[in-house]
Amino acid sequence: MPVPNARPSLEPVSAEVDVAIVGAGAAGIAAARLLRAEGRRVAVIEARDRVGGRTVTASFGGHPVDLGAHWLHAGHMNPLVDLARARGEPVRQAPPGGPVVTNGRVGSGAERRLHGDAFERADRAFARLARAEEDRSLKDALPPLGRYGRAVAYTMALISGRPLEEVSVKDFPSEEFGNNYFVRGGYGAFLARLAAGLPIRLGCEVTGIDWSGPGVALETTAGRIAARAAIVTAPVPVLQADRIRFRPALPSDIADAIGGFLAGAYDHVIMNWPGSPFRTADRLSRIVLRDTSYGMLTNMDGAPFHYLELDQATIRGAGGPAALAAFAREFLRESFGARAVARLRVLHVTDWCADPLARTSWVVVPPGRVPIREGLGRPVGERIWFAGEANSGPLWGTVGGAWLEGERAARAVLARLGDGLPHIPTAAETP
Ligand SMILES: Cc1cc2nc3c(=O)[nH]c(=O)nc-3n(C[C@H](O)[C@H](O)[C@H](O)COP(=O)(O)OP(=O)(O)OC[C@H]3O[C@@H](n4cnc5c(N)ncnc54)[C@H](O)[C@@H]3O)c2cc1C
Numbered sequence: 001m002p003v004p005n006a007r008p009s010l011e012p013v014s015a016e017v018d019v020a021i022v023g024a025g026a027a028g029i030a031a032a033r034l035l036r037a038e039g040r041r042v043a044v045i046e047a048r049d050r051v052g053g054r055t056v057t058a059s060f061g062g063h064p065v066d067l068g069a070h071w072l073h074a075g076h077m078n079p080l081v082d083l084a085r086a087r088g089e090p091v092r093q094a095p096p097g098g099p100v101v102t103n104g105r106v107g108s109g110a111e112r113r114l115h116g117d118a119f120e121r122a123d124r125a126f127a128r129l130a131r132a133e134e135d136r137s138l139k140d141a142l143p144p145l146g147r148y149g150r151a152v153a154y155t156m157a158l159i160s161g162r163p164l165e166e167v168s169v170k171d172f173p174s175e176e177f178g179n180n181y182f183v184r185g186g187y188g189a190f191l192a193r194l195a196a197g198l199p200i201r202l203g204c205e206v207t208g209i210d211w212s213g214p215g216v217a218l219e220t221t222a223g224r225i226a227a228r229a230a231i232v233t234a235p236v237p238v239l240q241a242d243r244i245r246f247r248p249a250l251p252s253d254i255a256d257a258i259g260g261f262l263a264g265a266y267d268h269v270i271m272n273w274p275g276s277p278f279r280t281a282d283r284l285s286r287i288v289l290r291d292t293s294y295g296m297l298t299n300m301d302g303a304p305f306h307y308l309e310l311d312q313a314t315i316r317g318a319g320g321p322a323a324l325a326a327f328a329r330e331f332l333r334e335s336f337g338a339r340a341v342a343r344l345r346v347l348h349v350t351d352w353c354a355d356p357l358a359r360t361s362w363v364v365v366p367p368g369r370v371p372i373r374e375g376l377g378r379p380v381g382e383r384i385w386f387a388g389e390a391n392s393g394p395l396w397g398t399v400g401g402a403w404l405e406g407e408r409a410a411r412a413v414l415a416r417l418g419d420g421l422p423h424i425p426t427a428a429e430t431p
Contacts (some may be wrong), residue, residue, distance in 0.1 A: 002058035002067065002348055004050045006189040008196035013043035016226045019413055020045065020218050022206045022244070023233035024198075025053020026191060026399045027388040030406030031231045031413075032198045038414055043225050044198060045218060047205035047357050051195040054235075054358055054389075055399055057186030060347050063303050064186040065270055067350050068361075069399045070297070070307075072181035078400030079407075081181050083194075090184035098283030098298060100151075103290070104335050115286065118148040122156060130170045137367045138172060139164035151286065151293035158295065158311035161264020161397065162364045171365035171373070171396065182282060184301055187399065206234075208245040209384065216383050219245075228417060229383050231409045233402075236376075236390045237263045237359035250380060257375035261390060263360035264397065265312035267350040269328040274304045274343050277336055289335050308332070310349075321349035362397030363390045377408070382416055385409040 019035050021028045024046035035042045050056065054068040071094065075081040084091040100107040100115045107115070122142055129141040138156060142164065145152050153164060160167045183190045201222065208219035209230060218225040234244060239258050249255070278285060278298035285296050295309040308328045318324045325346040333341045352361045365372060377391050387409035392401030 002060065004052065004056050004188060004192065005059040005064055005186070006057060006192035008051065008192050010051075010195070010202070011197060011199040013045070013199045013201045013225070014041065015043075015223065017041040017043045018228050018417060019043075019231060019410075020216065020225050020227035020229075021231045021233065022209075022218070023047075023053060023388075024051040024195060024200045024202075025233055025388070026055060026402035027233040027406030027409070028053075028231070029191060029195045029198065030403040031233070031387060031410040032200070033194065034407050034410040035414070036198065040414070040417065042199055043227070044200040045204050045206050045220055045225065046200055046202050049203045050192075051200060051202070052188045052191045053233075054352065054361070055188040055191045057188035057192075058348075060270065060272065060305065063301070063305055064189060065300065065305055065347075066186045066188050067268070067270075067348070068352070069187045070182070070300075072183060072187065073398050073400060074395060075179040075181050077395065078181075078398070079403055080190075080400050084181075084183055084190065089190060089193075091181050092184070094180040094182055095280070095283055098278065098280060098285030100148075100286045100288065101335065102288040104337070114146075115148045115151065118145040118152045119155065121145060122152050126169050126172050130172065135168050135170050135367050135370060137165045138167045138169050141169040148288075150291050151288050154293040154311065155286070155295065157313065158266065158309055160364060161266050161360075161362055162262055162312050166262060166364065166366055168365050168367040168370055170370045171393070182301075191399070206244055208247060210247045211381050211383050212247055229385070229413045231385050231387055231406070231413065233386075233388045233406065235358050235360055235388065236261045236363045238357060239386075241359065243356075246380075246384075253375055254378065254380055254386070257372040258386075260365070260369045260372040261363040262366055263353060264362050264364040265310075265315045265353050266361040267310040267315055267324070267352060269308040269310060269324060269346055270348045270350070271306045271308065271328070272304055272345045272347055273306050273341075275340075276304065276306060276344070277340055278306070287331075287335055289331060292331075294331065305347075315351075315353070321351050324349045364397075377405075379412065379416075385412055 018040040021044040125143045210217040281299040281302040297307040387405040389402040391405040395401030
């Protein structure tokens with residue numbers, strides 16, 4: 001794994017706090033900031049040796065490239081866009097989509113419009129059927145779309161993180177697709193700046209949470225942390241793998257919600273491609289070859305770095321990053337010719353499902369299981385809250401959604417702290 005390019009300075013954590021937070025990704029950072037701002041004693045415990053979780057920016061030849069999240073989606077409802085502006089961060093609106101290239105030929109304006117219309121028709125059909133009483137899969141909801149039907153189906157499966165038949169149409173709101181932003185220097189580096197000054201212990205894994213007593217006790221690889229309440233932001237597939245043992249076991253409705261999600265997959269082939277046929281910066285182009293279709297973000301931040309986007313079926317079918325690198329090169333060679341790819345170098349292929357502390361890119365709700373997002377948000381024994389991208393309905397699978405859910409959990413904890421959760425004395429207060 002390439003190393004992150006931003007390492008904020010952090011404060012040490014105490015062994016007795018008001019709120020213990022598991023995980024220093026977007027949800028954990030958001031919760032910690034809010035609780036700190038309210039004067040609460042917080043400890044964030046993070047198993048990795050860095051903050052950010054599924055947002056991390058690495059340097060390739062001195063150029064920052066995000067290995068996880070890169071788009072600040074849905075600017076009108078994403079709190080991180082406003083926060084970035086308020087802090088004077090270099091945030092900018094993403095340009096409109098790039099060209100549609102079909103079998104090596106750049107489509108005309110009319111063809112691009114045809115592709116765009118097909119996408120919008122699918123989106124409208126999903127939105128309409130999401131309001132119907134009966135739930136169904138995205139596959140069953142997809143209308144006939146003509147010439148670009150297969151390409152649009154590919155894109156929808158890529159966005160959803162699973163094959164269309166495995167995704168509920170009621171859990172696929174379309175707000176995410178529009179009004180996107182980028183932050184120069186990377187989303188991961190931005191999140192790392194937001195973590196600066198927080199009490200976060202890195203390289204320390206939470207292995208168990210004991211809530212049999214009045215508060216909670218976190219069992220970690222570096223000892224116990226006592227707290228009045230806990231916010232758990234570990235990704236759902238990590239919870240499904242029982243990486244954190246709860247004592248007593250979680251109530252059946254929460255365990256059922258956790259078990260109901262599917263691990264979605266989405267990865268990037270990160271390429272350095274001087275002389276690529278794509279000239280404009282930060283545009284998401286669509287490359288259609290025979291009956292396949294892949295997105296490519298070109299010339300990120302104006303430098304010759306590109307992402308080829310990989311969907312779950314391609315990731316699963318290829319059998320590992322080396323095979324995906326070879327696949328990407330061959331796909332682009334077939335599309336643009338051997339000369340065009342002569343200077344293309346694959347720098348890295350992400351593999352988030354193989355990361356034991358993520359096991360997914362984002363989680364997905366299968367047909368018939370829509371209530372599980374809300375179910376996951378219910379407190380356990382008025383002492384433990386789960387928060388993260390999995391909780392978010394409107395901003396599902398995004399950093400902005402995880403951030404809002406971290407803040408939601410923090411507010412819920414605050415309300416309970418003011419309402420009689422047992423006080424855990426600090427070492428100094430202990431006689
Ligand atoms: C390749 C890729 C591209 C993406 N693109 C975008 C995008 O462009 N825009 C967007 O908005 N979203 C995107 N996403 C999704 C986005 O990254 C996630 O939705 C978001 O980062 C999730 O934040 P979180 O806080 O819920 O979880 P995480 O970021 O996963 O944070 C959870 C933290 O918990 C830690 N942890 C886990 N188990 C333990 C334990 N037992 N003890 C202690 N710590 C533990 C983990 O190490 C992690 O740091 C992308 C994801 C991927 C993988």
